[in-house]
Amino acid sequence: MAIAAELGLVPATPRAPHENTPLADGRTTNAMFAEQPLKLGLFGTNCSYGLTMSEAATGYELTWPHTLEIAQKADRIGFEALVPVARWRGFGSTTNYNGTCFETYTWAAGLSQATERITVFATSHVPTVHPIVAAKMATTIDHISGGRFGLNIVMGWFSPEMEMFDGTQREHDERYAYGQEWMDFVGRLWSEPGSFDVESTFFSCQDVEAYPKPVQGPRPVLINAGNSPAGMAFSARNVDVNFAAMTTVEDMADYTKRLRELARTDYDRDVSAMTYGLIVCRDTEAEAHAVYQDILDKGDRDGANNLMKVAGMQMRSLDAQIAAFQDRFIAGWGGYPIIGTPEQVVDELGRIHAAGMGGMIMGLLDYSAELDYFDDKIMPLLKEAGLRV
Numbered sequence: 045m046a047i048a049a050e051l052g053l054v055p056a057t058p059r060a061p062h063e064n065t066p067l068a069d070g071r072t073t074n075a076m077f078a079e080q081p082l083k084l085g086l087f088g089t090n091c092s093y094g095l096t097m098s099e100a101a102t103g104y105e106l107t108w109p110h111t112l113e114i115a116q117k118a119d120r121i122g123f124e125a126l127v128p129v130a131r132w133r134g135f136g137s138t139t140n141y142n143g144t145c146f147e148t149y150t151w152a153a154g155l156s157q158a159t160e161r162i163t164v165f166a167t168s169h170v171p172t173v174h175p176i177v178a179a180k181m182a183t184t185i186d187h188i189s190g191g192r193f194g195l196n197i198v199m200g201w202f203s204p205e206m207e208m209f210d211g212t213q214r215e216h217d218e219r220y221a222y223g224q225e226w227m228d229f230v231g232r233l234w235s236e237p238g239s240f241d242v243e244s245t246f247f248s249c250q251d252v253e254a255y256p257k258p259v260q261g262p263r264p265v266l267i268n269a270g271n272s273p274a275g276m277a278f279s280a281r282n283v284d285v286n287f288a289a290m291t292t293v294e295d296m297a298d299y300t301k302r303l304r305e306l307a308r309t310d311y312d313r314d315v316s317a318m319t320y321g322l323i324v325c326r327d328t329e330a331e332a333h334a335v336y337q338d339i340l341d342k343g344d345r346d347g348a349n350n351l352m353k354v355a356g357m358q359m360r361s362l363d364a365q366i367a368a369f370q371d372r373f374i375a376g377w378g379g380y381p382i383i384g385t386p387e388q389v390v391d392e393l394g395r396i397h398a399a400g401m402g403g404m405i406m407g408l409l410d411y412s413a414e415l416d417y418f419d420d421k422i423m424p425l426l427k428e429a430g431l432r433v
């Protein structure tokens with residue numbers, strides 16, 4: 045018998061019914077459910093070099109005052125999401141890309157206190173945090189933010205950092221099997237009254253409980269960035285938004301259709317999708333392309349190669365293909381780049397939206413300065429185009 049049960053560690057007075065349920069409907073507290081045709085977010089503002097693996101000149105730096113300034117600006121101009129990258133080490137070479145970074149739950153807690161409307165995510169590698177700790181941290185941040193917390197659940201693909209924890213990295217689909225048990229466990233802690241035991245393949249835990257429950261019901265908003273068949277199935281089954289790495293707009297249309305069908309037919313639920321990438325917007329097309337080219341020219345190609353090797357992309361045979369992939373990683377973490385004038389950027393965002401993407405979680409070379417530009421030059425055009433209300 046578990047010691048807690050032996051000792052009779054139960055509250056002398058039963059919990060009041062309201063303690064056993066979330067306090068509010070997440071749809072009313074969380075900007076991820078706002079009525080915005082195209083949601084907007086920032087990606088990677090917790091890591092050195094953000095989304096550009098390059099020495100191109102930028103005012104971006106990884107300090108708390110600067111990450112805070114970016115978050116508050118994005119909140120003020122009406123962005124919906126701040127999504128951090130979960131990282132425990134860099135990719136070596138000259139930039140050691142993303143190697144200096146803030147841990148994401150504590151980052152989200154700090155930014156939640158300092159913002160008003162935007163949804164602040166933590167990105168959690170499931171094997172690095174026990175479900176009881178994760179559920180509790182998420183709930184705490186949900187209370188700090190008044191129901192604006194979100195969790196990006198990732199399985200941990202970068203083996204050198206997973207090996208930092210206990211020397212092991214599970215095989216690809218087994219990571220998702222572990223992730224499913226982790227998710228089920230966390231979900232029960234957020235929603236079930238009283239205590240329960242967990243006996244499963246990966247967990248054996250007695251008499252577990254978690255109070256308080258989150259603010260937003262039925263649970264904090266969830267996203268997942270799995271794009272393989274196992275990853276899509278995980279998203280279709282568990283989360284609100286799948287976060288997708290896409291090469292072309294045509295791929296996006298096909299992908300979002302398949303994802304939605306999978307969720308509907310296999311799990312009888314809805315899931316939406318968002319994508320990500322670097323936006324380089326300037327008054328003229330020539331200026332925008334010059335900035336993009338400078339990012340590539342000053343790119344850390346050895347770092348990109350390190351990343352691609354671990355991701356299994358070294359098998360691609362054509363040099364041109366390798367160079368194209370390198371470019372995508374150097375300028376936008378493998379996401380879909382958008383380069384041009386405000387009008388061209390809005391056109392491209394319209395195409396992405398028409399391809400079934402409900403949001404763009406972007407990188408900017410110099411987040412803070414370019415957010416001002418975004419607000420002045422791009423936001424009004426997005427409204428004219430009906431992509432924002």
Ligand SMILES: Cc1cc2nc3c(=O)[nH]c(=O)nc-3n(C[C@H](O)[C@H](O)[C@H](O)COP(=O)(O)O)c2cc1C
Pocket residue numbers: 128129130131167169197198199200201202269270271272273274275276287288289320
């Ligand atoms: C937008 C996006 C964000 C991601 N963020 C992280 C992250 O912060 N940390 C991480 O280790 N992996 C991250 N990943 C990797 C994914 O979790 C996943 O491993 C990858 O997309 C491959 O999909 P698969 O796991 O289904 O094979 C991200 C992927 C995407 C597309």
